[in-house]
Amino acid sequence: xPRPGKNSYSDQKPPYxxxxxxxxxxxxxxxxxxxxxxxxxxxxxxxxxxxxxTQRWQNSLRHNLSFNDCFIKIPRRPDQPxxxxxxxxxPDCGDMFENGSFLRRRKRFKVLRMExxxxxxxxxxxxxxxHAQHNHTHHAHPHAxxxxxxxxxYLGSVGRLSHFQSYALGGGQSGGFKHPFAIESLIGRDYKxxxxxxxxIASVMHHLGYSVPSMVNSVWPHVGVLxxxxxxSSEYPPFGVAVKGLYHHTGSxxxxxxxxxxxxxxxxxxxxxxxxxxxxxxxLCSRLDREATDLMEDKTGALHPSLLQS
DNA sequence: TGGTGTTTACTGTACT
DNA sequence: AGTACAGTAAACACCA
Numbered sequence: 001x002p003r004p005g006k007n008s009y010s011d012q013k014p015p016y017x018x019x020x021x022x023x024x025x026x027x028x029x030x031x032x033x034x035x036x037x038x039x040x041x042x043x044x045x046x047x048x049x050x051x052x053x054t055q056r057w058q059n060s061l062r063h064n065l066s067f068n069d070c071f072i073k074i075p076r077r078p079d080q081p082x083x084x085x086x087x088x089x090x091p092d093c094g095d096m097f098e099n100g101s102f103l104r105r106r107k108r109f110k111v112l113r114m115e116x117x118x119x120x121x122x123x124x125x126x127x128x129x130x131h132a133q134h135n136h137t138h139h140a141h142p143h144a145x146x147x148x149x150x151x152x153x154y155l156g157s158v159g160r161l162s163h164f165q166s167y168a169l170g171g172g173q174s175g176g177f178k179h180p181f182a183i184e185s186l187i188g189r190d191y192k193x194x195x196x197x198x199x200x201i202a203s204v205m206h207h208l209g210y211s212v213p214s215m216v217n218s219v220w221p222h223v224g225v226l227x228x229x230x231x232x233s234s235e236y237p238p239f240g241v242a243v244k245g246l247y248h249h250t251g252s253x254x255x256x257x258x259x260x261x262x263x264x265x266x267x268x269x270x271x272x273x274x275x276x277x278x279x280x281x282x283x284l285c286s287r288l289d290r291e292a293t294d295l296m297e298d299k300t301g302a303l304h305p306s307l308l309q310s
Numbered sequence: 311t312g313g314t315g316t317t318t319a320c321t322g323t324a325c326t
Numbered sequence: 327a328g329t330a331c332a333g334t335a336a337a338c339a340c341c342a
Contacts, residue, residue, distance in 0.1 A: 017332065036314065060333055066316050073315085083342060084314045108331070 014047045018057070018064045019105065021047070022071065026089055033074055033088035036062065069093075070109040 014021070025042035026034050034042070040058055043050045050057055065071045070093035074086040093109045 019332085056334070059335075062315065063317085063334080064332085065314095081342080083312090105331070 011048055013049050017105075018061045019068060019070065021050075022061060022064065022087070023089055026071075026087060031086075033086040035082065035086055036065070036084050039087065068109065069111040 016024070021043050022039055025039040026032060028042060029038070039061065040054075043061075044054075065073075065087055070090045072088050072090050074088050076082060076085060090109065090111065092111075
C-alpha cells in the first residue's frame with residue numbers, strides 16, 4: 001500500500017476504509033459515540049477528498065454502519081432530541097484490522113446473535129437477556145463463528161433481529177485484544193488511568209441516563225489495567241500503527257467472551273445495565289481514548305496535519 | 311420532505 | 327481459483 005506524503009491528503013483519497021474513518025470519528029469524540037451527521041462532519045473536516053460526492057460516500061458509510069457489527073447504535077435519550085441515533089464502537093471490535101493496513105481488515109468483526117430458543121442447548125447469555133439472571137453459564141457456542149450474524153446458514157435458520165437475541169463472538173476474539181494492529185492502534189494508545197476510572201463507557205452510560213458508580217472495575221475485576229510489563233515496541237509500520245502489545249488481562253484468562261452490543265432489539269430495548277458492561281466494553285473504550293490523541297499528535301508522521309485540528 | 315437506517319446486489323481488489 | 331473484504335448503487339422503510 002502506498003504511503004501518501006504527509007501533506008498529500010488534501011485532495012486524494014485517504015488510505016483508510018470507511019470503517020477506519022468512522023472509528024476515528026467516533027473515537028475522537030468525547031463521548032465515544034457520534035450521530036451520523038457528526039461522523040460526516042468529522043470526515044469532511046479532516047479529509048477534503050470527502051467534501052465532494054457526498055451522496056456516494058455517505059451512502060457507503062451508512063451501509064458500513066449498518067452492515068458491520070463493529071458499530072453499535074445507541075438510541076438518543078428523550079432529552080436529546082434529534083435525528084438518528086448515536087453510533088459507537090463495539091466493545092470487542094479491537095481485533096479486526098490487518099497488520100498495518102486500515103484499508104483492509106484482518107477479518108470482519110461479527111457479533112453472534114442467537115435465537116433464544118435455538119441456543120438452549122448451549123446458551124450464550126446476553127446480559128440484557130430476560131433470562132440471564134437465571135443462568136450463569138457463559139459458554140461460547142461451539143459453532144459460534146458459523147452462526148454469526150449474517151452468515152447465510154444462520155440467516156437461513158433463525159433470521160435476523162429476533163426478539164430474543166443472545167450474543168457471542170464470532171471470529172475467535174474472546175478474551176480481549178491481543179493484536180497490536182487493532183482498531184485502537186489506529187486511534188488510541190495508552191489506556192491506563194482512563195480505564196481505572198471506568199471512562200469513557202461511563203459517559204455512554206451517563207448519556208443513556210444511568211447513574212454510573214465508580215465500580216466498573218469491581219464489577220469486572222479482571223478487566224485489564226494495562227500492565228507495566230507489557231512489551232512496547234518503538235517500531236511503527238506504515239500509516240502510523242504502533243507495533244506493540246497493547247495490554248493483557250491481569251486476571252482470569254478464561255473469561256467468557258460475552259460482548260455487550262448495545263444494539264437494541266424491539267422488545268429488549270437498549271437499556272444497558274452496569275452489570276451488562278462486558279470486559280471488552282471497558283477495555284475498548286478505555287484503550288481507544290488515548291490513541292485518538294496519538295493519532296492527532298501524528299507521532300508516527302503518517303497522518304495529515306489536518307488531523308491536528310481537533 | 312429529507313435524513314437516517316437496513317438490506318440486497320454487484321464489482322473490484324487482496325489474500326490464501 | 328476461491329474466498330473475503332471494500333466500495334458502490336439502489337430500493338425501501340422509518341421518523342423528526
